Amino acid sequence: MTHIADAPTGSVGPVLPTRGVLMPLGLDEVQITRGYWADLQELNSAVVIDHAEHWMERVGWIGNFDAAREGRLPADRTGREFADSDVYKLMEAMAWEIGRTGDVRLEERFQALTARILPVQEADGYLNTHFGRAGQAPRYSDLENGHELYCFGHLIQAGVARWRTRGRDEFVEMALRAADHVCEVFGPGGLDGIGGHPEIEPALVELSRCTGEGRYLDQAMLFLERRGHGRLGEVWFGPEYFQDDIPVRDAEVLRGHAVRALYLTAGAADAAVEREDGPLLEAVQRQMARTVARRTYLTGGMGAHHEGEAFGDDFELPADRAYSETCAGVGAAMVGHRLLLATGEAEHADLVERVLYNVVSTSLAEDGKAFFYTNTLHQRSPGRQTAGDEVAPRAAASMRAPWFAVSCCPTNVARTLASLGAYVATKDDGGVQLQQIVPAQVRTTLADGCPVGVEVSTDYPHDGRIQIRVTEDATRPWTLKVRVPAWARNEAVLRVGAETVMPADGYLTLTRAFAAGDEVQVDLPVRARWTFADPRVDAVRGQVAIERGPVVMCLESVDLGADVATATVDVTAAPVEADGQVLVPVRRIGMADPTWPYGAAGTVGAGQASGAAQGSAVAGASAAVVTGGSAEPELVPLVPYHSWGERGPSTMRVWIPVADD
Numbered sequence: 001m002t003h004i005a006d007a008p009t010g011s012v013g014p015v016l017p018t019r020g021v022l023m024p025l026g027l028d029e030v031q032i033t034r035g036y037w038a039d040l041q042e043l044n045s046a047v048v049i050d051h052a053e054h055w056m057e058r059v060g061w062i063g064n065f066d067a068a069r070e071g072r073l074p075a076d077r078t079g080r081e082f083a084d085s086d087v088y089k090l091m092e093a094m095a096w097e098i099g100r101t102g103d104v105r106l107e108e109r110f111q112a113l114t115a116r117i118l119p120v121q122e123a124d125g126y127l128n129t130h131f132g133r134a135g136q137a138p139r140y141s142d143l144e145n146g147h148e149l150y151c152f153g154h155l156i157q158a159g160v161a162r163w164r165t166r167g168r169d170e171f172v173e174m175a176l177r178a179a180d181h182v183c184e185v186f187g188p189g190g191l192d193g194i195g196g197h198p199e200i201e202p203a204l205v206e207l208s209r210c211t212g213e214g215r216y217l218d219q220a221m222l223f224l225e226r227r228g229h230g231r232l233g234e235v236w237f238g239p240e241y242f243q244d245d246i247p248v249r250d251a252e253v254l255r256g257h258a259v260r261a262l263y264l265t266a267g268a269a270d271a272a273v274e275r276e277d278g279p280l281l282e283a284v285q286r287q288m289a290r291t292v293a294r295r296t297y298l299t300g301g302m303g304a305h306h307e308g309e310a311f312g313d314d315f316e317l318p319a320d321r322a323y324s325e326t327c328a329g330v331g332a333a334m335v336g337h338r339l340l341l342a343t344g345e346a347e348h349a350d351l352v353e354r355v356l357y358n359v360v361s362t363s364l365a366e367d368g369k370a371f372f373y374t375n376t377l378h379q380r381s382p383g384r385q386t387a388g389d390e391v392a393p394r395a396a397a398s399m400r401a402p403w404f405a406v407s408c409c410p411t412n413v414a415r416t417l418a419s420l421g422a423y424v425a426t427k428d429d430g431g432v433q434l435q436q437i438v439p440a441q442v443r444t445t446l447a448d449g450c451p452v453g454v455e456v457s458t459d460y461p462h463d464g465r466i467q468i469r470v471t472e473d474a475t476r477p478w479t480l481k482v483r484v485p486a487w488a489r490n491e492a493v494l495r496v497g498a499e500t501v502m503p504a505d506g507y508l509t510l511t512r513a514f515a516a517g518d519e520v521q522v523d524l525p526v527r528a529r530w531t532f533a534d535p536r537v538d539a540v541r542g543q544v545a546i547e548r549g550p551v552v553m554c555l556e557s558v559d560l561g562a563d564v565a566t567a568t569v570d571v572t573a574a575p576v577e578a579d580g581q582v583l584v585p586v587r588r589i590g591m592a593d594p595t596w597p598y599g600a601a602g603t604v605g606a607g608q609a610s611g612a613a614q615g616s617a618v619a620g621a622s623a624a625v626v627t628g629g630s631a632e633p634e635l636v637p638l639v640p641y642h643s644w645g646e647r648g649p650s651t652m653r654v655w656i657p658v659a660d661d
């Protein structure tokens, strides 16, 4: 098998389409210089990657490869059937990080891991520690749950990261052999199967982009087209669980296991772009539009069912039962990024921003050593702190935990943070688009050779002012676009000299023959605001959330001094901002137990704080609220949702019932 020998020149990043409305600027073209995202990258670099490697040594998932080499399998294997994939995801994170920082020590560790895995690959390219040996199930004997193709997908994505950052080495060769094996076994005339957990699809398309070899794209397309016809065997949750119920072209909305659905959709978007397959791209856009409109939490989180880790029905979005797996947040960012590139529509970058600030960064503890697997929007009882050396069950972990029995999320966070720069900016022939508001240096060359460079300075999301300084003399006029988040579109303004520009189609747009030193200022209305839900989201009807810029806020019991179940909030005035805090007027309801908690209006609920029953279960928006607690509202501080649970066990809610008048 021959492959293009050299790493592609130009951009470096996880998603590099050969066509589309916008091209991503690579990690070599965008440096995040400071601020919230830079801090996350630094934490990832200093702590998270080490932490994940340490844990995978400790629980033996890396050691599975040693056991394979030394003939100790299956006796000495640890972890679930997909444990290999987390080693590959760690290595993808390492690869991006080595590319970003040139960290020599990390490079040595990457090579050391490669040396332990490489000998495990079999002569025909097959590589998996869970199948195929004496005493193990045969290869591809459990496509529903075996995760072999899923593991290959993550190996290939790590291989792509390695190729694009360091060129073609033995790790890349290993990934190529695995991809060739997959094409050989599952290609035309081969096994007519698909993997129960999508992931091989976006991986093969990206490898095709990386190598220029169409057969990887062909194989991805084959997997996509095979799905939805009931090829996989029966499982408890039904074929919807792994999107084998409806062909990807025919589906109207994402359903079933959320991470599976999102990875599949990412792969479908990739294949549609490369094949210039309009109907497939339209199908993906249609499904995502309805999913975002009807099956997505305020945080951008997806997955309303713990059972099956799945999407619920339209508008079925219970705050307290939200699954909102961290990996689904990563998957939503993957899809949003791809659709942004394919269409240029700002709403997709809005979704990326929402999940990065409110799902991915929520998962990660401030110290980088613990994670949420699920991301509830309402914690009803104080969680239990997992001991530092304890492996937590995934969804049952009620606080951030250092590691999980199924630990897909930590390595997903790590690889996303290491490649965050890829989400910041895009370009087309006409100019550059700043898609995420991040302090950064951006430098690229347009198709005709016109150099473009800008330096972005801002304290966003704390503050809405953004200074953009041009750093290159242009050879001709080019267009600078700055994405304006949907919540800012009525007030955002761009100023250049005495001229002002208002947003249109989600962007502030300015065309100039820019010269180095030119300055542009953008102002976004970053202040705390009340956010209400479509009334069809009945689980939070009569409740309100608070957002500030792109950041969802929440109320914690440690700030209220009581269970958040007692809080109602007065929305007649705007939230208060003081001393860097957001405060809301809270009126507490009584919590004395009645003998029976239901009855006619005005008869239910006993006041505790006031000592007298003042039930006023009025019909309408706040019918669920029964007053009787504190009469006068008290100002209570909120915290960013991504910072909740950092001060010990607490109860928490994003959606707070609106107080009766």
Ligand SMILES: [Zn+2]
Pocket: 325, 326, 327, 328, 373, 407, 408, 409, 410, 412
């Ligand atoms: Zn996960």
